[in-house]
Every structure is written in structure tokens, then in C-alpha cells.
Amino acid sequence: GENVEQHPSTLSVQEGDSAVIKCTYSDSASNYFPWYKQELGKRPQLIIDIRSNVGEKKDQRIAVTLNKTAKHFSLHITETQPEDSAVYFCAAPEGNTGFQKLVFGTGTRLLVSP
């Protein structure tokens, strides 16, 4: 089955800096890679995703890059703000199963200091 590894487990940055979180996956058939943000005491919510037919996707200050050859994908947050402080999870589907069974990484706690 799919194995997703996520690094780092914690990341502290100053406001305005960039933050990068990296994930690797094991199943070469995986074709969809979402990122979820979980604020303290809240539920995880999708912030961005990428499919295997593109290498990069941007949405304002966040971007995701995908390297299918190396089987890794990364979340990039530029000009970080205190409200970006949260736990971020990457995920990948359980291979090409044809349905939505996601395997999540262990999470990265991002702390943005003013």
C-alpha cells in the first residue's frame, strides 16, 4: 500500500519568510496529491491540491510542486503570516484504486512568529 512521509514535523519561521514542507510517497500509480490545513482545535480543510499531469500549481501565497520521477511533492508558503500557523498534512491516494482512499502524512506544525 501507499506510504507517505512528511518533513519536517515542526517548522518555525518569522513573519514574511517562506516555508517549505516536503512529502514523499511510495506508490508510483498515485495521481492526486492534496494538502490540508488544520488550525488549532479545528477540522482539517483542503487548501490546495495537484494532479499528476502538472508539475506546479499556485494559489496566491501557496504553491505545490510535484516531482513524479522522485515521488515527492512540496508545499510552499511565501510571505508567511501569523494566521498561517497550523498543522499541515499532505496526502496521497492508495494507488490507482479508482476511489478516494487517502493516506496522510504525519503532519507539520508550522509556527509563524510576528
Added chain:
Amino acid sequence: EAQVTQNPRYLITVTGKKLTVTCSQNMNHEYMSWYRQDPGLGLRQIYYSMNVEVTDKGDVPEGYKVSRKEKRNFPLILESPSPNQTSLYFCASSFPIPGNEQFFGPGTRLTVL
């Protein structure tokens, strides 16, 4: 409002006392899933369901049961809870085609004494 609801939100119980955590969604999603979240371990899938009367084990199913008698409901049952099931539980739902957003419920914090 499109949403996933869970009840109860908080529960403290004792070892061996059967309990049920309810999950309901109003988005007509076929796919529903239960996760537990523990520090340092991320979100681990307990059980999932592709549709009514179709359920399957996730990565950590031991000690849990589920049922899917109606499309909107997917209860999680702990027949004999143990302290190692103390955790934060999330229900999620989505359309089944890969690439559709999974919507999470608000979470249920369970403590088993």
C-alpha cells in the same frame, strides 16, 4: 449549509462501556471515512465506506466497527473501549472519484479511562 456533523464532540467514558459516535453528511456523498488523530502519527484511517452497505477496513480497524445503512450516516462503534482508543476522531466524506475534496466533521475527542 453543506456539512459533516459528528456527535458527541467530547466524550469521557470508562473501559468496556460500549459507545457510538455518529457521523452525518448532507452532500449526497458516496464515500465516507473515519480517522483517528494522535500526536506524531497524523490521520490514520479506521474504516471507510464506498456506498450503502459497502464498508472496508482502513489501516487501524482493530477495536472498531462501522455500519452504513443509509447514505448520509456512518456511525463508529466501539464495543469495548480501551484506554489506547483515547484519541481525536474525525469523520470525512466526499464523492468517490479521486480528486474530489474530502470534507471533515468537527471531530470527537474521546477519553477512555
